[in-house]
Amino acid sequence: MADPKFIVLGSNSFSGATFCDYLAEQGYDVTATSRSAEPHDAQLPYKWQQRPGKVRFEKIDINYDLDALAALLKRERFTHVVNFAAQSMVGQSWDHPDDWMMTNVVSTVRLHVLLRGLDFLDRYVHVTTPEVYGSTEGWVREKTPFNPSTPYAVSRAAGDMSLKTFVDTYQLPAVSTRAANVYGPGQQLYRIIPRTVYAAMTGQKLRLDGGGKSVRVFIDMRDASDATLKIALKGKVGETYHISGYELVSIRELVELILKKLGKSFDECVDVGPDRPGKDAAYMLDSFKLRTELGWQDKVSLDEGISNVISWAERFRNDIPKLDANYIHKA
Structure with a gap:
């Protein structure tokens, strides 16, 4: 198996930028893509200090530039695609629900169609959300039924369900993550x-x-990045992993x-x-599977x-x- 080669979609997001920095800290060279030009350095942790690996940015929008992304993927032959790209604001999704559906369903499904044809892809990491569960009682695990209560949550649930069909039918080597509320420097x-x-x-x-x-539950994004890397490298195809602590x-x-x-x-x-x-x-995600199967633990x-x-x-x-x-x- 080739050494892991990462591309991160949605790298201008707080989560994406922090994950890029974490990968560079671990020595990986990373290609970062997002729909807008890079924001202020204060929001890009990978620009705050020298890392063993390098982060290279390319402006690509999954809504409009899928052909450019396809060309980049095939030219560079990335083994790992980690997708943070999404319309992610919950309250504002009521104002423009069609935009949330476009990015989180239509464009995401088009991305999955593209990825299913890549024979060099080892893992696709689909970063999704616990919002798909709706309000929960008690600590819930990954098989909890969906009960979305906002346009944002509906759009993510639809994208998640579509991805499962690609895994089942085309053996797309996908894994999914759902994290508690992430936070940290640069958010x-x-x-x-x-x-x-x-x-x-x-x-x-x-x-x-x-x-x-x-x-x-709030989880430091560096802890979440550590979990995401473990899932990318060792997660079981078709599985979803909760990333969460237990501090309510x-x-x-x-x-x-x-x-x-x-x-x-x-x-x-x-x-x-x-x-x-x-x-x-309330969201109370039980991260037992991540801790026992992949040996992750939160530290911050x-x-x-x-x-x-x-x-x-x-x-x-x-x-x-x-x-x-x-x-x-x-x-």
Whole structure:
């Protein structure tokens, strides 16, 4: 078997950029692709320090540039394709559901058609979401039935179900991942942890939907990257793996922890608003399979991970005002 050769789709996403950096840290040369030009260096961990491997970026949009991607795949003969490319904002999917369906279903299925014809492909890693389960009770495993409650979740469920048919019918060597809420240095400012840090550092009010009652598990993206690499190299074809810790926290508790680290109070910094439509109350992913089959374990505690985000925000304090504080939709 040839040495692993990686291409990462959706590399401008927080998860994709961090995974590219993790691969480079492990000594892999990586081809990174995304639909937009690379963002500010503050959001690209692979540009913060020298790594044994290199990251090479190419601008490719799976919605419009599939022929260019096909040519690149066949020219470079990548053994591992890791796909983070998706429309991923939940609340905004109600405004433009057709765009979410286009990227997460139509273009994703077209990608699978392309990949099924590559005889040099060893693994395709399909990065998906626990949103497909809807709100859950208790710790759930990978066979939990789908019960999506937003256009985003519906689009991901459709893409996931389609992929299974490609595995079953064409033996596409695919594995899937579903991770708890990822976070870490470089994450977009409209996500809850960097948004809270930024608001507290700049004296802005943070709007908290529903008062922060929802319960989540937050997983540091470096831990998630370690899991994704293990799944890419050793995951069983056709299987899905949950990437999650077991440290439950409500959004309010999370915000309070961040503000305490920054010497701020909840009442001083937070405005409470109504819940957004279709918001799920809890995700509790049981990562037993990943831990027992592939020997993964999470290493970064939530307390340590938040401190790392604060350190990142302080390092790039002068650059953060140049970054998008709000999600900007791209069709």
